[in-house]
Amino acid sequence: DQQVKQNSPSLSVQEGRISILNCDYTNSMFDYFLWYKKYPAEGPTFLISISSIKDKNEDGRFTVFLNKSAKHLSLHIVPSQPGDSAVYFCAASPGSGGSNYKLTFGKGTLLTVNP
């Protein structure tokens, strides 16, 4: 039973356009969410996170939106650049800090940004 789902295994966008990566979760105990980017032969790199008390968090070209009622979050990349081409993982945890540290990951979405 996958508690964090990324239903699109791949996404292709043109350079300069918006990339939208989606993630759904089923566990209502999750209240901290993260996005990681992974290049081949490298470990995942932390991108951005959001706590359940917010519905939006922005960091430069990256914005994460959280819809708690729908148990859905999305990562927007604007404008997309060829260097953004990577696998993006959504992750969730039941608490912020303390002992609730366990991250549950989705299977990832391969983003390709075409020049």
Add this chain to the structure above:
Amino acid sequence: SAVISQKPSRDICQRGTSLTIQCQVDSQVTMMFWYRQQPGQSLTLIATANQGSEATYESGFVIDKFPISRPNLTFSTLTVSNMSPEDSSIYLCSVEVSPSTDTQYFGPGTRLTVL
């Protein structure tokens, strides 16, 4: 964040042998973790490496198969014992730098192939 290194970066091993993977962090961290990413799958937490005590294993993972050491706050090892082809995966260590969030930072991973 933290700078995390892993050794070896990759290895090809024979069935029935064991491999020890090292994880080194450039600063003292409270929490260290070991993950596995099987081909086409998401990252799965194997265990939390506890400094000075036995690791805490997730469901489906046992100490006899994946013994873990953590002698100090900057170093940990994971051993994959009595390997079979099903153990072919990427093994990643991660750390939690700040106790107030669940953001984890990952090492580059060890790609293991078992023949």
